[in-house]
Amino acid sequence: MKSLTTAIQQRDAGALRSMAGAAPKPQQKVPQEAIQVFNELFRQLKATFPAAMANFQTQDDLNEFRRQWVLAFAENGIRTVEQINAGMRIARQQEKPFLPSPGQFVQWCKQADCVAVGLPDADGLYDMIMKFSANRSMYRTAEDYPWQNNACYWMVTKLHALSRASGLTESELKKRCSQELAVMASKIRSGEEIPAPRVQIPKLHIPVPKEKALAHIAELKAKFGFRTRTA
Numbered sequence: 001m002k003s004l005t006t007a008i009q010q011r012d013a014g015a016l017r018s019m020a021g022a023a024p025k026p027q028q029k030v031p032q033e034a035i036q037v038f039n040e041l042f043r044q045l046k047a048t049f050p051a052a053m054a055n056f057q058t059q060d061d062l063n064e065f066r067r068q069w070v071l072a073f074a075e076n077g078i079r080t081v082e083q084i085n086a087g088m089r090i091a092r093q094q095e096k097p098f099l100p101s102p103g104q105f106v107q108w109c110k111q112a113d114c115v116a117v118g119l120p121d122a123d124g125l126y127d128m129i130m131k132f133s134a135n136r137s138m139y140r141t142a143e144d145y146p147w148q149n150n151a152c153y154w155m156v157t158k159l160h161a162l163s164r165a166s167g168l169t170e171s172e173l174k175k176r177c178s179q180e181l182a183v184m185a186s187k188i189r190s191g192e193e194i195p196a197p198r199v200q201i202p203k204l205h206i207p208v209p210k211e212k213a214l215a216h217i218a219e220l221k222a223k224f225g226f227r228t229r230t231a
Helices: 004-009 013-022 032-048 059-074 081-091 101-115 123-140 151-164 170-189 210-223
Strands: none
Touching: 032 081, 032 101, 059 101, 081 101, 101 170, 123 151, 123 170, 151 170
16 A cells, blocks of 8 residues: 555545545544433434434434434533423424424424523513513613513613614524523522512623724714725
8 A cells, every 4th residue: 555655746646535534533522411312312203203214324324413413412511301302392393394403403402491490482582672672661770670580680681781782683682592591591400599680780881893893983984074084
């Protein structure tokens, strides 16, 4: 067999491809608990989506499917059968008989996880923020607003203030909702007491990204007729 140096010197593409193919692929280590959780999921998926699961043609296809799902669980903190069961409850409600992607199923698990501890899902929290924004002027303070629970008060007021200060788009705010729900659900599950609403000292300055700051400056210049100095 040619050495790597000889193959390069002779520009032997076939030999180089053979060497590359023979090189062992690095294996990403995943927690054993993620593998066990996937095994339970696989059993339930076969029962819920029999036609879709029958599409795997080879063992390699099945192995790659398993690898992607196990990695998704390990990376997103899906570690218990209870989380899998919560995700499967939503999966069984779907009208289309297609397998969800690993990312979609992870979101279902997290969504159900939030509901289980008395929190809304990401869409529900976003709607709360929009409703609070529309009705805020009807109440003397944010603390007087009829909150569903203490956790909702802290999440909604925080995200409402952040959205106004940073000019978040709808998709950006919804992403923040998912992140905030994950943090709050973790606090509740750990037994942390969520304090009652209390008056908060407003922040006088909230940093914004450089791009948004420059865009705001350009907008003010255009509004008041200032010209940009040129060299």
